[in-house]
Amino acid sequence: MGVSVSGAAVSEGSGSGFPRFWTAQTVSQLGQRFGMVALPVVAIESLHAGAAEVGYLTAALTVCYLLVGLPAGAWVDRRPKRATMIGAAVVRAVVLACVPVLWAVDRLSLGWLYAVAVVVGVASVFFDVAYQSYVPFIVPDKDIERANARLESSAQISAAGGPAAAGFLLKAVSAPVVIAVDALAYVVCAGLLATVEDSEPSREGKGGRESRLGREILAGVRFVAGHPLLRRLCVVMGVSNFFATLAMTLTPLLVLRTLGLGSTVMGVVLGVGTLGGLLASLTLPRVRARYEAGKVMAAGLVLAGASMAAFPAAGSLGGSLGGSGVVLPVALLVIGQFGMTWGAVTFNIAQVSVRQRVCPPDMLARMTATIRCVVWGSMPAAAVLAGWLGSRVGVVPCLWIGVVGAFLTALPLVGTDRLIRAATPAADTRA
Incomplete structure (x- = not known):
């Protein structure tokens, strides 16, 4: 019932690109939830990881905001935000797809899994910074609250349904296969974002300006x-x-x-x-x-x-x-x-x-x-x-x-x- 009400409101005031962006963000949220469940399962069931190793894996997924959060903000402000989100989704898809491939050829190790977690975490930072900065470019000012409410509703539904769906899927197939589904979700996300139209100004002619990244980070702070x-x-x-x-x-x-x-x-x-x-x-x-x-x-x-x-x-x-x-x-x-x-x-x-x-x-x-x-x-x-x-x-x-x-x-x-x-x-x- 809640989805149909929100969906009807989208066509009233939000920009024409918002429904596709909203769908892409929902798919990305589901992908993140799948990964948070499936990666530790891969470590435990396929690689026999203990509590310490699972802790390291979780830290690798979550610590990236402290490590690259500020540089990501300056970098995203330099480039088109939609292109940044598409790139981040593709990176996550490619890196996650490596897990079932390495598992299939018996080359998967905890070291590889940590590396995958770090890259996915970094890409997620760039995606999240760009996504939260992108809304004003696809909806009019008066609809910002409504747009953010719908995006948050997707996040809440994903938080409830994502782990449950991943758990159900894990009963039917092995954890590396679930990771492959996660990678596919990011491919769908990137494809949807590629079709979104927005009002973000072109960055052409601004890329060569003399401004160091550190200076831009400091300007943001x-x-x-x-x-x-x-x-x-x-x-x-x-x-x-x-x-x-x-x-x-x-x-x-x-x-x-x-x-x-x-x-x-x-x-x-x-x-x-x-x-x-x-x-x-x-x-x-x-x-x-x-x-x-x-x-x-x-x-x-x-x-x-x-x-x-x-x-x-x-x-x-x-x-x-x-x-x-x-x-x-x-x-x-x-x-x-x-x-x-x-x-x-x-x-x-x-x-x-x-x-x-x-x-x-x-x-x-x-x-x-x-x-x-x-x-x-x-x-x-x-x-x-x-x-x-x-x-x-x-x-x-x-x-x-x-x-x-x-x-x-x-x-x-x-x-x-x-x-x-x-x-x-x-x-x-x-x-």
Whole structure:
């Protein structure tokens, strides 16, 4: 039902290239989810990897934003974004296709798998920076929220359906074959992107300008740091992500050890959270039609913080209810995950749309990369701190720290609507 509603709205106001771009992005999201599931399975089942090796593989897939995020932003701003996305999709397809080929000739090793993960991770960074900077070139300003909401709905559906589909496929065929399906998805993505028309200015005649990459990276950082609105959003996102990671790092311990509920409950909780994100993406355009972006962003963070409180509350109840009293803790976890994801996705769609509106077109990728580096950079520190605090003060007290921090991150958003209006004087900030 949600897909048909969104699909009908696409033809109303979004640019003619958006439906194909949306489909390409959805296929790319599914490909990423397939890879995140299938690559570790290949390592474990085909190469007999242990916990440490699987950890290295996951790190290889996720650390690339910290390594190449800022250079990727400057590079993407120099070149056509659609061409960058097509190139990144092709690179991922070719590299992933090497896995089943190497497996078929009995040459696949963990070293090869690590190399594949790193290349796929780097290509994903370039794709993500270009994709988030591309929306203003294919939809009119008034439709940016709607476009981002649809893209987020695809991400949420992929988050729920991608791993499930990969798991189902893994029961029928071997993991390297699933990787081949993943590679094919990126081929389809590149093909769809090749047919998209946009309004991005031509880069011809600009490629030879004397501007070093390092200088352009620094210009992007300075732009974000010197822009009152973007600087505030960057701080809010970094701090919010820090406390969210603090809490989410300890959630498996809460569910599996403190409450003793098992991995099945963990899967149900995460699945329900995805539904909350999907609902947020479907309702956000209507909410933004009535309220200004700053109020919507603040409400999203408050909802996420209030819902997060359900996790330590469930942990506090678990030990006092006995072995049969699991209904209330489970209900709290489900409600908490649903509301937390709803609030986080509401905030995320609104803030991405605001950033796309206020940023000059030639700075979009560098702005995106700079903010993403701050956001992603907070995650390792929060995870380490969560482990240290959790082992010393306990899982539940540490989760309460995350809740308090989540609430506090909404405070800097007070007065943001004034900054948004000042940054976009010609636009209706509620449109």
